[in-house]
Amino acid sequence: MTHKPREIVTTVALGLPAVLGAGVFAGFAPAASLAGWWVLPALAISALAALCSAFSTADQSRAYPDIGGGYGYVRAQLGVWPARMTASAHLLGRAAMAAAVALMFGAYLVPDRPVVGALALVVTTTLLGAAGFRFTAGVSALVSVVVLGVLALVVASSFSIAPVPSVGEAGTVNELVGVAGLMFMAFTGFERITAPHRGERPHSPAVLKIAIPVLIGLSFAVFLAVGAGVLRQLGSARLALSPAPLRDALVAADAAALVPLVQIAAAVAGVAALHFVLVSAHRTLTGLAEDGDLPTRLKPAVLSLAVAGASALAVVLMPLGLALGVAACGTLFYYAFTNASARVLLQNDRTWPMRTACLGLGLSVLLAMSLPVPAMLISIAGLGVGTGLIGLSASVRTSLRGKREASPQRTPQGL
Template sequence: MTHTPREIVATVALGLPAVLGAGVFAGFAPAAGLAGWWVLPALALSAFAALCSAFSTADQSRAYPDIGGGYGYVRAQLGVWPARMTASAHLVGRVAMAAAVALMFGAYVVPDRPVVGGLALLVTTALLGAAGFRFTTGVSTLVSVVVLGVLALVVAASFAIEPVPSAGETGTANELVGVAGLMFVAFAGFERVTAPLRGERPHSPGVLRIAIPVLVGLSFAVYLAVGAGVLRQLGSARLALSPVPLRDALVAADSAALVPLVQVAAAVAGVAALHFVLASAHRTLTGLTEDGDLPTRLSSGVLTLVVVVAAALAVVVMPFATALGVAACGTLFYYAFTNASARVLLQNDRTWPMRTACLGLGLSVLLAMSLPVPAMLISIAGLGIGTGLIGLTSALRRKRAASRQHTQQARTAARS
């Protein structure tokens, strides 16, 4: 089948708003604090790990079109308990990512009260989703144009003016792998096209074979350009201390007049990225209820409220760097299970060779275990608690069902 460039461009445009979120606007600060200029080569490792995971989810999405998402794939391929661990890792990562996006929005748009601004974004985006608003291809294209246009202005300004000599450099090459893990989450929005939500038209294997590398490659080029620009203008030491690197780079480059445009782009990107994050977490919770791992009486609105409340708590108690680290760790654990599931998927017409799933599995584990210790400990604790609660809830539901069945049988026997 012949695929037109328009289909490929539309697919890439659909995925970009889910990728260009907190990472490109604020992720370089904690990354520079760990590795300095080494964050730039680390991006290549992040992008390669994301590429492998994207192909794995694309293959499984076609094999299981009705369930969608890593939880469903792992349950079908590896069993119940690995699926529960996958769901827990995904929810931990999505909640922390929602907090990171909200904090980024607050820092840029409501700098005097960033936490309040982040909470307002959470509520607003959840209400938009509940009202039925969706990021169609047209809306996503508009968002992509706005965000990419502003990022291009930031890069141009950063390289147009000679920077003030830096007061020092931070980070070492020893943290390169850890920073690659931290920045992996910046590429994780690829599921917007590799695993469409229910009701959305899936993309054909031919389109995805081209669109996935283009999406990841374009995102990598954008991140590389923005990272190089802010590092050049601020230096790694100053960048590491900045909650709003793009704004500070413009001010340092004598381009403060462009700051309102950055605020607009941060607002637009924040809404788009958070919409995808909330929808992704909602899909996993829906899968858990449908399979009986959570109470089936929970409505869609209640599931959304659970995610929003958890993300709001994370906004209040976590600084941005911690939220981004937990988001990265939880997401990497999630893709470790997803790649493991793709590795045993028997499918002839794969989007990419099976070896990519093996590489994705190995890289996901390596990057997750190289992240800062606090983020890793919080993620592991969340994974353990979440898996235990899901298992306990399922066991209690089975026990109550068995008790009702026994009572019904006893009543039937008594009547007879």
């Protein structure tokens, strides 16, 4: 018991770098274009949906400790085809999220050529992962301190000087739920602690029972403060047009000298968040290969290359705002399936009541279907194509295996 507070702090510190990514650095611009100041109350809905989904993944991770991520949980609870749909939604959401994080990095670090900067980040982070680099608790704590410290400076600067009167306001309250869906993706790094990777020590239910609400609550407070600061300093109309809101808020607040610090924080947060996204997608591909839905001979290096290639393709094809929308929609579909499978867990496997999974399922579907139409259509199409390709791969492998087993065994001549 004496070590529990330290374990809680360590667990929260481990999850924060996966959360403080594209959402806090770039998400407020497309959100403000839709809902203006209503993005702030929308964050509360996003946080509630994330909290329920975090509870569901934590319970399922405890019930299936040898299965990594939502794809495995859904396959064990709901069956093969729902699991394939879950994997497809997850991979689509992760590819778009990787693009969003990378484009955020490019907008802050290489504003003249953001796509080039984004591609460089994808390559660099992939190489770091291939070299065996991991965000340990100590490294994660250092990243959290750097990023939170810079965000605090941005908020203080935004409230220290009266803003220039803005001309007009963007957004409407009618987009409140859609913006809640868009900002949901800012919270989704919680799986870093609720569903540990293979070989990592799982966190105890007693620790997670406190660490999950603390992580989501702290993230919500940070997003709320930063969102209020940049909205106050830029106004919703100017914010909606900003490719790098935190940088532009500092310039507007006569604190341009702090812009290099924001660039450092964006770089650190970008590497940390993208590393989590790539590892998470790799884990789903590994699960598909192990279960026979993909060729079982695929080596980890090939899977890593596939993840990096999909992320790079998403960087080239999608602008930042669309990437954020597709990331949110794909991820919400993924958590809809994950919450649905959590509903049928046995009572002995539960730390939280079934009602949280039911609420998470309902919110995931509602928020996904309230997102901007282009993002929703791309996500639905990607979900269908991805599920079909996974099913086709499994069918081809089953057919080839059947032919090999049915073919007569040849014997050497003369025997």
